[in-house]
Amino acid sequence: MKPAMANESALIARILAGETQLFHDLIRPYEKLVYVTIFAILKNETDAEDGAQETMINAFRHLSSFRGEAKFSTWLVTIAMNEARKRLRKVKVGAEDSLDEPQDDAEGDYTPAVLTDWREVPLAALERKELREKLREAVATLPEKYREVFVLRDIEELNQEETAAALGINVTLVKVRLHRARMMLQKLLVPYLKNQAPARPGLFRRWFS
Amino acid sequence: MNLECRHVWQHISGYLDHQLDPELLAAVQKHLDTCEVCSAVLDSTRNILILTADDRTYELPVGYSQRLHEKLAAVLASGSPG
Numbered sequence: 205m206k207p208a209m210a211n212e213s214a215l216i217a218r219i220l221a222g223e224t225q226l227f228h229d230l231i232r233p234y235e236k237l238v239y240v241t242i243f244a245i246l247k248n249e250t251d252a253e254d255g256a257q258e259t260m261i262n263a264f265r266h267l268s269s270f271r272g273e274a275k276f277s278t279w280l281v282t283i284a285m286n287e288a289r290k291r292l293r294k295v296k297v298g299a300e301d302s303l304d305e306p307q308d309d310a311e312g313d314y315t316p317a318v319l320t321d322w323r324e325v326p327l328a329a330l331e332r333k334e335l336r337e338k339l340r341e342a343v344a345t346l347p348e349k350y351r352e353v354f355v356l357r358d359i360e361e362l363n364q365e366e367t368a369a370a371l372g373i374n375v376t377l378v379k380v381r382l383h384r385a386r387m388m389l390q391k392l393l394v395p396y397l398k399n400q401a402p403a404r405p406g407l408f409r410r411w412f413s
Numbered sequence: 414m415n416l417e418c419r420h421v422w423q424h425i426s427g428y429l430d431h432q433l434d435p436e437l438l439a440a441v442q443k444h445l446d447t448c449e450v451c452s453a454v455l456d457s458t459r460n461i462l463i464l465t466a467d468d469r470t471y472e473l474p475v476g477y478s479q480r481l482h483e484k485l486a487a488v489l490a491s492g493s494p495g
Contacts, residue, residue, distance in 0.1 A: 383426035
C-alpha cells in the first residue's frame with residue numbers, strides 16, 4: 205500500500221472511531237477533483253459548489269461503507285458523479301437519450317470529420333480563449349454517457365480502471381466511449397482547429413511518445 | 414497488414430493513449446505516414462486533448478474551500494458517520 209493510501213486508511217479508521225474532525229483533513233486533497241468533476245457535467249458554478257458540498261457530506265455519512273478496495277479518490281468521484289447525475293436529471297426531467305445516439309456495441313459506425321482540406325478551412329483563427337470556450341460548449345453537447353467518460357479520463361486524468369470503477373462499467377466500455385467522445389469532439393471542433401494548439405511535448409507528455 | 418482509412422479511425426484513440434499492440438501500431442503508423450486525411454484526423458483529435466489539458470487549470474470559486482469546510486463542520490459536529 206502506498207504511504208498516502210495507508211495514511212488515508214488510518215485517518216478513515218480514526219474518523220469511524222469517533223474523531224470526526226479528521227474528515228476535514230481526509231477530503232482536503234480532493235476538494236478540487238470533486239468540484240471539477242461536477243462542474244464539467246453541470247456547467248454551473250453554483251450547482252457545482254452545492255453538489256460538491258453534498259458529495260462530501262454523503263461521503264462522511266457513508267464512510268463506513270468505503271472498503272478500501274478502490275482508491276478513496278475513486279470512491280469520492282463515484283459519489284460526485286452520482287450527485288451530478290441526480291442534479292442533471294432535475295434540470296432535464298424526462299429527457300430521453302437521443303435516438304440517433306450511436307450504440308456502444310455497434311462497431312466501426314463512427315466516422316470522424318474528414319475534410320481533406322480541413323487545414324485550409326477559411327475561418328478566422330480564433331483566439332485560444334475562444335477556442336477553449338468552443339471546446340467547453342462541445343463537451344457540454346456530448347450525450348451524458350460519453351461526456352462522463354471524457355470528463356474522468358481526459359479532464360480529470362483518471363486511468364481506465366479508476367474511470368471504470370467510478371462509473372460502474374467495464375474497461376472495454378470506457379475505451380469505446382472515450383473513443384466515441386473524442387471523435388464527436390473532433391467532428392464538432394475541426395472547423396475551429398486550424399493552426400491552433402501547437403504541440404507542446406514538454407507540457408503534455410501523455411500524448412507524445 | 415494494410416489498413417483502410419475507416420479502420421485507422423477506429424484506432425485513433427488507442428493510438429493517442431499508446432494502447433495499440435505492436436503489430437497494429439505498426440500498421441496504423443504506416444498508414445498515417447502516407448495518408449494525409451488520417452494524419453489530419455489524428456492531429457485534430459490530439460489538438461483537442463491538448464486544449465483540454467490546457468483548460469484544466471481553471472480557478473475554483475473564491476471561498477469554495479472555506480464554505481465547504483464550514484458546511485462540513487456543522488455535519489461533523491452532529492455525529493459519527495453511519
